[in-house]
Amino acid sequence: MEFNEDFWNNKYANNKIGWDLGEVSPPLKAYFDQLENKDIRILIPGGGNSYEAEYLFNKGFKNVYVVDISEIALQNILDRVPNFPSSQLIHANFFELEETFDLVIEQTFFCAIHPELRTKYGVKMNAILQPQGKLVGLLFDAVLNEDHPPFGGNKNEYLAYFQSYFKIKRMEPCYNSFHNRKGMELFVKLEQK
Structure with a gap:
């Protein structure tokens, strides 16, 4: 099965979005709350309804971008946050992005792509991040x-994808996961080499 635009639009149109927490994931909220530089360029790939983008934008981060293959998901963000700049909601395939960013936020995108694309994900992340x-x-x-998504994985597998491009600052079990994800998540902080 191909996980293309029609596949994802259908998920949103029929509200088959079990991964959607309906709020900012607690570990990401805690991370966002300690960020000080509100000028950094932030990307949320495969962001879906992206409560993370909404939260950051409402906290004064004005360079927040969401890329998603589903136009419906991007429209959902605009419906909730009408003043979010529509030019920062990018309707495209993540792997075709040309822009660069200071920070990329991973929230259920990696598990949504076909596992065959995971090596390509590491390469693309390296390409779109600014130095450091x-x-x-x-x-x-x-x-x-x-x-079908979500596809799982483990720390050893992830290290194989990322060690060539990134310094592994953190990759450890998450202590503050959303209740239905407790014991199932790693908090990851990788810095470009």
């Missing part, structure tokens, strides 16, 4: 589905 840029977020530390 950071990739921060959550990765599932669990066996999930084999034939």
Whole structure:
């Protein structure tokens, strides 16, 4: 099965979005709350309804971008946050992005792409981050589905994708996960080499 635009639009149109917490993930909220430089360029790939983008934008971060293959998901953000700059909601395939960012936030995107694309994900993250840029977020530390998203994984697998490009600052079990993800997430903070 191909996880293309129609696949994801269908998920949003039919509200089959079990990954959507309906709020900012607590570990990411805690990370955002300690960020001081509100001028950094932040990308949330495969951001979906992106409560993270809304939270950051409302805290005064004006260079927040969301890229998603689903136009419906991006429209959902505008419906909730009408003053969010529509030019920063990018309707595209993440792997075709040309822009660069200081910080990329990982929140259920990695687990949504086909596992065959995981090596390409590491390469692309390295390419779109500014020097010393950071990739921060959550990765599932669990066996999930084999034939459809979300796809699981583990720390050893993730290290293989990222060690060539990033200094691993943190990759450890998350202590403050959302209740239905407790014991299933790693908090990840990677810095470009």
